[in-house]
Amino acid sequence: MKLDGLEILHENMKNTGFVRTKFDFRKNGKLFKVIFLTDINPYKLLIGVRSEKFCLPVDVSNSYEIKTSMNNDDYRALIDILGLKYDENNHFKPRYFFEELNSQVPKKVNVNSIVQIHEIAELNPGYEESEKIYFKGWLDNNIRGNNVSPKNLYKTRDCLGEEAYQMCKKYNISSVWTKYRTESKKFYLPEV
Template sequence: MMEMSGLRTLHASMRRLPTDIQQFCFHTGAVDFACLFSVRETPFVLTLTSRSQTPAFFRFDVHPGYRIDTYLGERYGELRDLLFIDGRSGEALIPSRFFGELERAIPRTARAGAVPSQTDIARLRHDLEDRDRPWFDRWEQRGSGPTKRNLDKTLVLLGPQARQFSIDANKSSIWSATQTKGTWR
């Protein structure tokens, strides 16, 4: 585990803005990443999505003390290949060095212009259900109410108030592949 003190500072700044999500860029080696830091979820989430023809997605839970697990497991080879290191550079991928670079790239001040749109979040969060439908359309009663995956998507794209509304109303959020004028309120 590694403490990411930059996330602590960024989060304090986000509270003052106020916002619960920020997007920033991280450049290392030959790769640019679009990063999202979200405090909408528990634990908080930091994601990195490479800006490439076939984007690679990495998700890290941010534990108390702004600590992330730097063990990459199966993802080690994918990140190594993406960064064009090891056999091609003669250098090994050292996760602590990689995360140290990421730590230095984290902005210390939140900005209103760095709050991503719903569609940007859906584009960058490859762990979301039905990413191809990023636009909120309406609420609908379905079976026994919203599924966990539907509640997760509602939280990530619309925030905690929308998720709570879904629970209280016992309705699922319905999403569209085309832009709608729908608002969750």
């Protein structure tokens, strides 16, 4: 399915220098937070409800196509969040959810669209050490004889971008996170 709303939004993002943006989406009385990441490949949508500890990561091709199928756990969680009941005459299809999301994608970004690193980290409860949402720095695993974990690389890629992910993967570096805002650092790439 093509999300043409994302295509329009992405054009505006390019014109204004944004590579990440956020917006709200409402369905069935629930407020979803949506983050659109275009500095990773494939692009990614993170669709979440913080109060429900739910996040649906969706890969988006560079032609703005997505797969509307979901695994059973995500499907059931989404149905519960939306408050839907089984109706044999009217089955819920994820496509309906994405069609509605597409209709609510804003056409332009503004100052309120700027995404902070911790907003990405706190949206997805599936990240490693999910309570640690603030970037703290880097850990060279070579010094300790360890390897960067796939879960840390996943969080690094989404939260800090493709360049940081590639450097961490190549040089065996882990991103370090904290749950305390006062310990957070301004993002910088690892020194190699």
